[in-house]
Amino acid sequence: MPLVITVLDLEREPLEFSETVPPGAIDYGSGIRQINDMPVTGRADLLTEHRGGHELIHDIRLRAGYRGDFEMPCARCLDPVAQRLEEDFDLLFRPTGVDADASEHAISTSDTEIGYYEGGRLAVEDVLREQVLLSLPARALCQEDCKGLCPRCGRNRNNEDCACDASEVDPRWTALADLRSRMKT
DSSP states (O other): OOOEEEHHHHHHSOEEEEEEEOTTSSOOOTTOEEOSOEEEEEEEEEEEEEOSTTOEEEEEEEEEEEEEEEEEEBTTTOOEEEEEEEEEEEEEEEETTTTTTOOSOOOOHHHHTEEEEBTTEEEHHHHHHHHHHHHSOSOBOSSTTOOOBOTTTOOBTTTOOOOOOTTOOOGGGHHHHHHHHHHHO
C-alpha cells in the first residue's frame, strides 16, 4: 500500500483516497500485529503559508480515519490480547527544517500537533503506524486476574501450576533482610 502524498500532486487539487492495508504491510514492532485488512479513507489538502517576500511554506493537512483489529502481548503472560481500533485524525505536516531558524522558544500545544515531511513527500504508511501505536493502550491484560509467567521456569500460570518455590527470596535482597533483622533487635 505505499500511498505517498506529494506537494506537486496537491498543488493541482486536494487528494481523496480510500485504501485497504493488508495485514503485515506495516511493521508496528513490539509484538503488535494487525489481524485483518484495515480500511483507510481520507483527504489531503495543501495549505500555503506566506512568510514574507517570496517565501512560501507548503503544509500538508491530512484528515483520515481507519479501523482494524490488532493483537498485542499481555503485559503479564505475553498471550495475545485483541484490540479493536476505530480512529479519526486531523494532522498538519510541514517541510523538515522550515522551523529550524526559530531559536529557543516555548512549545505550544499546537506545535506538538505538527509533523514533518521530507523531499516534498509524505508517506501515509508512516502516519498510520504512528496513529495506531498512539491509539493502542500502553499495556493490555488478557484477563483482569492474569497470573502471568513464573519468574523461575517461565510457565504460564494461567494454564498450569509449577513446582517452583514462590517464597524463595532473590539473593540480591539479602543485604536488606540482614539490615532489617538488625534493626528489630
